[in-house]
Amino acid sequence: MSKLSPSLKALINAPFSRPGPLPAPAHAKELFQSIAQDASKKNLSPRSWLAISTATTFSLNAPDALPILHGVASAQQPKSDVRAAEFMREVGLKVHTSLVAISCLRAQTGVGPQVLSHVFGLRKTLDDGSFKADPEGESEDAVRWLATDEGGEWILKTIDSIVEAMGGSNFAAAREAKL
Numbered sequence: 001m002s003k004l005s006p007s008l009k010a011l012i013n014a015p016f017s018r019p020g021p022l023p024a025p026a027h028a029k030e031l032f033q034s035i036a037q038d039a040s041k042k043n044l045s046p047r048s049w050l051a052i053s054t055a056t057t058f059s060l061n062a063p064d065a066l067p068i069l070h071g072v073a074s075a076q077q078p079k080s081d082v083r084a085a086e087f088m089r090e091v092g093l094k095v096h097t098s099l100v101a102i103s104c105l106r107a108q109t110g111v112g113p114q115v116l117s118h119v120f121g122l123r124k125t126l127d128d129g130s131f132k133a134d135p136e137g138e139s140e141d142a143v144r145w146l147a148t149d150e151g152g153e154w155i156l157k158t159i160d161s162i163v164e165a166m167g168g169s170n171f172a173a174a175r176e177a178k179l
Contacts, residue, residue: 002123005149012119022166026064029169031165032072035158042154044142046076047087052155053109054091055103056162061135066167092149098122099146099155106159115156123147 004012025031028036032053035110039049050073057065066123070088091100101118105111125131131138145151 004119004152008119008149008152008156011153012115012158022060022062022063022065024068024166025167027165028065028068029072031162032069036072036076037163038154038158040143042145043139044146045136045138046073046084047136048079048138048142048146049158050087051091051099052083052103052119053157054088055100056107057166058091059104059107060163060166062166099124104158106156119152119155122129122152148170166176 001018035049036046036055039046050069053069054066057069070081070084073084073088098118098121101121102115103114105118126140126143131140131143137143146155
């Protein structure tokens with residue numbers, strides 16, 4: 001497996017954590033629209049940015065942001081509101097892609113090794129071709145890009161932008177080790 005760049009390693013291990021539930025930020029719609037536009041510029045399907053955004057929003061326990069996210073996702077494609085809701089529900093029920101796993105773990109904080117494992121898992125889906133099993137998944141070019149250091153950095157920065165916009169993680173801060 002290939003090595004990770006120092007900047008990707010630094011993003012994986014960056015500590016962010018604040019306790020408490022999170023309301024939807026006033027600019028949630030603009031945040032999700034920006035993420036959708038950025039993903040589109042990178043030739044990613046709506047499912048990738050929606051998986052990242054949904055998983056991160058669920059992990060942050062920010063339920064008030066979910067209808068806003070759904071509205072942005074539904075506006076992306078005509079007559080897609082039911083499909084967007086079904087996909088968001090599916091993301092909420094199970095971790096079925098590396099993007100969802102990375103998003104959940106990253107928003108949780110304090111689990112750098114698990115994030116690292118899923119970044120490599122995403123790369124493995126490219127190597128073994130298992131991404132092709134999802135008929136609505138990304139194109140090979142998109143998966144190839146997501147598996148690069150640049151793609152990994154985009155995933156983590158996208159998650160971090162949601163975490164920051166919503167006021168930080170609601171998971172407890174890491175405790176100091178007692179020696």
